[in-house]
Amino acid sequence: MGERELMKGNEALAEGAVRAGCRFFAGYPITPQNEIPEYMSWRLPEVGGIFIQAESEVAAINMLFGASACGARVMTSSSGPGISLKQEGISYTSSAELPIFYANVMRGGPGLGNIAPSQGDYFQATRGGGHGDYRVFVMAPNSVSEMGNFPRICYAIADKYRIVTMVLADGLLGQMMEPIEFDFDPIDPAKLPPKEWALGIANGRPRRVVRSYDLRPGYMEKHVWKLMEKYTKVEENETRYETTMVEDAEILIVAYGTCSRISKAALALGRKENIKIGLLRPITLWPFPMKPLNDLSSRIKKILVVEMSTGQMIEDVKLAIEGKAEVFLHGRPAGGIPTGEDVLGVVKKIMGIES
Numbered sequence: 541m542g543e544r545e546l547m548k549g550n551e552a553l554a555e556g557a558v559r560a561g562c563r564f565f566a567g568y569p570i571t572p573q574n575e576i577p578e579y580m581s582w583r584l585p586e587v588g589g590i591f592i593q594a595e596s597e598v599a600a601i602n603m604l605f606g607a608s609a610c611g612a613r614v615m616t617s618s619s620g621p622g623i624s625l626k627q628e629g630i631s632y633t634s635s636a637e638l639p640i641f642y643a644n645v646m647r648g649g650p651g652l653g654n655i656a657p658s659q660g661d662y663f664q665a666t667r668g669g670g671h672g673d674y675r676v677f678v679m680a681p682n683s684v685s686e687m688g689n690f691p692r693i694c695y696a697i698a699d700k701y702r703i704v705t706m707v708l709a710d711g712l713l714g715q716m717m718e719p720i721e722f723d724f725d726p727i728d729p730a731k732l733p734p735k736e737w738a739l740g741i742a743n744g745r746p747r748r749v750v751r752s753y754d755l756r757p758g759y760m761e762k763h764v765w766k767l768m769e770k771y772t773k774v775e776e777n778e779t780r781y782e783t784t785m786v787e788d789a790e791i792l793i794v795a796y797g798t799c800s801r802i803s804k805a806a807l808a809l810g811r812k813e814n815i816k817i818g819l820l821r822p823i824t825l826w827p828f829p830m831k832p833l834n835d836l837s838s839r840i841k842k843i844l845v846v847e848m849s850t851g852q853m854i855e856d857v858k859l860a861i862e863g864k865a866e867v868f869l870h871g872r873p874a875g876g877i878p879t880g881e882d883v884l885g886v887v888k889k890i891m892g893i894e895s
Contacts, residue, residue: 543721544719544720544721545719545720545721546717546718546719546720547684547688547717547718547720548575548684548714548715548716548717549681549684549687549709549713549714549715549716549717549718550572550573550574550575550576550579550645550687550714550715551575551576551579552684552685552687552688552720553576553617553643553687553688553690553691553707553709553714554575554576554579554580554583554617555579555583555688555722556687556688556689556690556691556692556722557580557615557641557691557695558580558583558584558587558589558726559691559692559722559724559725559726559727560613560691560692560694560695560724560727561613561695561727561728561729561732562584562589562613562614562615562641562691562695563584563587563588563589563590563612563613563614563729564584564589564590564592564603564604564607564612564613564614564615565577565580565584565589565590565591565592565614565615565616566591566592566593566594566599566600566601566603566604566607566614566616567580567592567593567594567597567600567616567617567618568593568594568595568596568597568599568600568618568622569593570618570619570621570622570647571619571647571655571711572619572645572647572655572657572711572714572715573617573618573619573643573644573645573714575714576617576643576645576714577591577593577617580615581593590607596625597618597622597623597625597626598625598626598628598629600616600626601616601625601626601628601629601630601633601642602629602632604616604629604633604638604640604642605629605632605633605636605638605640608633608638608639608640609636609638609738609739609750610738610739610740611734611735611738611739611740612729613639613641613695613729613732614640614641615640615641615642615643615691616640616642616643617642617643617644617645618642618643618644618645619644619645619646619647619711620644620646620647620649620653620658620660620661620664621649621651621652621653623642623644623661623664623669624664624669626642627664627669627670627671628670628671630642630668630669630670630676630704631668631669631670631671631672631674631752632752633704633752634668634670634672634674634675634676634703634704634767635672635674635752635753635763635767636750636751636752637702637703637737637767638702638704638750639695639698639699639701639702639703639704639705640698640704640705641691641694641695641698641704641705641706641707642704642705642706642707643706643707643708643709644661644664644665644706644707644708644709645709645710645711645713645714646658646659646660646661646708646709646710646711647711648660648873648874648875649661649874653874653875654874654875655711656711656874656875656877657710657711657712657713657798657848657875657877658710658711658848658849658873658874658875659710659796659797659798659799659847659848659849659852659853660848660849660850660852660873660874661708662708662825662847662849662852662853663852665678665706665708665825665826666678666825666826666828666856672764673764673767673768674704674767674771675703675771675774675826676703676704676705676706676826677694677697677698677701677703677704677705677706677774677778677824677826677827678705678706678707678708678824678825678826679693679694679705679706679707679708679780679823679824679825680707680708680709680796680797680822680823680824680825681707681709681713681797682713682796682797682798682800682801682821683713683718683801684713684716684717684718684719684720685718685719685720685721687707687709687713687714687720688720688722689720689722689723689724690707691707692724692727694706694707697774697778699732699735701770701773701774702737702770703770703771703774708797708825709797710797710798710848712798712877713797713798737750738750774827775827778824778827779824779827779828779829779830779831780822780823780824780829781820781821781822781823781824781829781832782820782821782823783818783819783820783821783832783836784804784807784818784819784821785807785811785816785817785818785819786818786819786820786836786840787818788816788818789816789817789818789840790815790816790817790840790842790891791815791816791817791818791840791842791843791844791887791890791891792817792818792819792820792836792837792840792842792843792844792865793806793807793817793818793819793820793843793844793845793846793883793887794819794820794821794822794833794843794844794845794846794853794857795819795821795845795846795847796821796822796823796825796853798848798877799846799847799848799878800819800821802846802877802878802879802880802883803819803821803846803880803883804819805879805880805883806880806881806882806883806884806887807819808880809880809881809884810884810887815884815887815888815891815893817887818836818840820832820833820836822853825853825856828856828860829860830856830859830860831860833857833860833861834860834861834862834864837860837861837862837864837865838864840865841864841865841866842865842866842868842890842891843857843861843865843866843867843868844867844868844869844870844883844886844887844890845857845867845868845869845870846870846871846878846883847869847870847871847872848871848872848873848876848877848878849871849872849873850871850873851869851871854867854869868886868890870882870883870886
């Protein structure tokens with residue numbers, strides 16, 4: 541904690557990770573997240589950490605596997621195509637129960653797409669992204685301040701449950717500058733509780749094994765069910781969300797990240813015209829705030845999902861409300877960015893209000 545600083549989102553994310561105890565970063569350049577490895581390349585050596593520009597995204601994620609297995613707080617970052625290449629390693633670390641942290645600063649896709657802000661990687665993030673049965677804890681910031689302060693939460697969750705955690709942002713949040721005040725004091729990783737499962741010099745202790753597979757008949761199934769029990773606890777205890785003016789709302793906007801800021805502007809504009817708009821912002825995309833949204837849908841019968849995609853989070857919204865309300869989409873994929881006026885126009889159309 542301390543004075544407010546003016547920082548770019550990507551740099552705030554990197555500094556937040558360092559302050560949260562990250563001492564190993566491996567990555568590979570891709571726009572629009574390049575400021576993260578650039579920042580780490582000089583910042584980590586200052587605190588006795590290690591920065592590696594790997595030869596590929598595949599190499600980077602496997603370096604995290606090794607460093608995390610030895611107990612270090614580790615990080616990588618990329619954008620859509622690079623995150624796709626890391627998915628095998630993320631699946632491996634999930635099976636091995638390694639607490640890693642990574643960030644995706646989304647760009648337009650699919651394919652190489654473009655370097656404009658997007659939210660098209662929601663499915664990849666919230667459905668695991670790689671092969672097998674596993675989940676990733678996903679936080680969605682909507683400000684530079686949250687970009688800087690969410691890594692601490694992610695590391696705490698990663699260590700508590702021995703799971704993979706991530707920040708899912710977009711190119712706009714990564715590149716914008718805002719004042720930030722870190723809401724936590726720097727963490728000395730040497731003072732963190734010892735990880736009794738981590739590899740290292742034995743010194744007479746029992747043998748430790750870190751692995752992602754088990755060929756013994758029936759054992760892998762038992763292992764996966766154990767993982768699922770852990771993910772259920774995360775769903776019960778770690779769901780985060782924010783609501784704005786939902787008490788009297790006649791229509792509810794659901795949006796995350798940059799779109800939640802845009803939707804908040806639409807809410808303010810609409811309220812000036814006595815249009816009763818409310819907003820629910822998921823802060824964790826997984827676990828998704830299913831119950832709060834289900835509760836609101838018992839009273840609010842029209843829901844507008846605003847996404848910079850063709851509609852991905854909308855599937856979780858529909859699952860959450862169980863058919864209790866009508867669900868509409870305002871989507872802008874692959875670099876399209878809505879405005880508050882755009883969103884308000886869609887709200888008026890849904891509500892049958894003439895502009």
